[in-house]
Amino acid sequence: MKMSRRARLGDLERAIMDRLWAIDPPTPEAAMSVREIHDSLSQERDIAYTTVMTVLDRLTKKGLVTRERDGRAWRYLPQSTSEELTAHLLRDSLDHIDTSDRRAAMLHFLDSASADEIDDLKAALAELESRQA
Amino acid sequence: MKMSRRARLGDLERAIMDRLWAIDPPTPEAAMSVREIHDSLSQERDIAYTTVMTVLDRLTKKGLVTRERDGRAWRYLPQSTSEELTAHLLRDSLDHIDTSDRRAAMLHFLDSASADEIDDLKAALAELESRQA
């Protein structure tokens, strides 16, 4: 089952992924149980344990998280990094535009980008080139 | 009514926007009627006239198209360009990542980008800078 085309996340899904992405380092031993994730979310909002379970189940089916048994319980880890998902979203955003308009789209995007974002982009481009050299 | 945060489009919505974006130049005189859009879509797929109307109505409410009366009928024009929408999608994609991870995300994205895309990006960056100089 490969990563679905639609990697868009709802708010709760994202909140849960944020907990998983915060695991550092993301080794199997550090995988989080539903309870841990629920406890973490509970500090900020009122949410049922089973709701967290359901969403984690859906995230698993979408291929965004992996899980392993730990006794009766499951322990969850993110399947990919936050950066990879963002990269995917960027990719998807470009999938529908005509190549002839792509440059104009990028220029529009850059117009709306912050100086920091542009710096990051330049740095990433530079790194890409240095690796290819 | 400002542009909604979620500018994501469904397949039919996109097909209709494609018709409108194809209007060149997009002057009020060139605005398309529902019938014209329906005729165009009908060449490729079986679709009811009222379906096209409904979707155009929704696109109007979303602020993605504008319309003006022409007798009893409405004539539609895109509110913004395809490039602007794409730029918006790119923008949204970056809205949820930590700034500390943004550069890594961009690098991932560039890894998956085609040479053409990277060229367009560099060109856009160069243009941005030349304008600021």
Add this chain to the structure above:
DNA sequence: GTAGCGTTACTACGTCATGTAGTAGGGCAG
């Protein structure tokens, strides 16, 4: 003037994604 035809306005229904959560049942600790 009247019968169509074209056009809109309104309503409606199916599906899918997502948020939300209850209940049943099984296994483990005490």
Add this chain to the structure above:
DNA sequence: CTGCCCTACTACATGACGTAGTAACGCTAC
């Protein structure tokens, strides 16, 4: 053996989107 914890399954609400029917109204051609 009894309660607690965890899962599996089911369920329902909402919103977005695809899809389209029906009512109603005005213009046009006879």
